[in-house]
Amino acid sequence: MAAVERQSSRSRGRRKAPAGLRCLLVIAVLVGSTSTDQTEEYLKREHSLSKPYQGVGSSSSSLWDIMGNVLITPQYVRLTPDQQSKQGAIWNRMPCYLRDWELQVHFKIHGQGKKNLNGDGFAIWYTKDRMQQGPVFGSKDNFLGLGLFVDTYPNEEKQHERVFPYVSAMVSNGSLTYDHSRDGRPTELGGCTAMVRNLNHDTFLVIRYVKRRLTVMLDIDGKQEWKDCLDVPGVRLPRGYYFGTSAVTGDLSDNHDIVSLKLYQITVERTPTEEKLDKEVFIPSVDNMKLPGVDDSSESMSNFAIFLIVFFSLLGLVFAGVILLIVYNKWQERSRKHFY
Ligand SMILES: [Ca+2]
Structure with a gap:
């Protein structure tokens, strides 16, 4: 396949529209680009x-560290073999x-496993800690930050409404397991099936991740089109965390290959109101969602306040009251002196 430099998801457009509509959209985009909603993307090589x-590994x-059973080939980074x-x-x-x-991940999951005998999947991370082996797709649990999981094996027995891979x-703020x-259901923010x-x-x-809104889209049908997977507003992630990806196999296995990870800086303007609402955070959280640990402490903090x-005030x-009393006494004393 020809090596075409793919652009960020916004430049490519999410879905193809009919030609006439596309023309209108182009005009709208051209007009829009002079308005306040100006967005630019830059690939960040680091x-x-x-x-x-x-030089990887x-x-x-190198800008990247590897651990475990990773194999680097000229064509892909194999996180686990089959x-x-x-x-x-x-x-x-x-x-x-x-x-x-925006992080664009080009990946490939494949193996010899017969139907449903494949696993376990891989994770994309944006977390405080890095290079720590653990039980969550090969990486540490109780992490601080964001984990995106491509889970290829249904562990929960009752799987009526959900089709895997998912x-x-x-x-997590470090207190979630x-x-x-x-399959992570109690803690998931959202998700979708992905064959x-x-x-x-x-x-x-x-x-x-733009203006605290986390969206995930997939292009897995070979049509060069992004399809929505999940969309969660009010996700507060600190800056200064690390990107990483990890995979694990158990009794079941697959090749989990990463072809590329491309990070784009998105430059987007914020209104003064948005700026006020979008303060720097130091612990990950999601608006309107109670994460154990943090919410409790913030509640007790407000009680304390x-x-x-x-x-x-008391x-x-x-x-x-004391001052008034003293002043009153002095005044009385003075008036008594005057009287005599
Ligand atoms: Ca699973």
């Missing part, structure tokens, strides 16, 4: 991984300080 992966100057009980990961060495970004997202036996195994065409997913306000009243 957070991207592409062929032929020069061998050079100390063998039992393997795990592998590749992590960016540079923390990412971008506010708005893509889901999770944001990924429930492997339930991504053993395909002859290229498969892509994109994680977009109320206590302080009441306490100092103290102020008492103080004012």
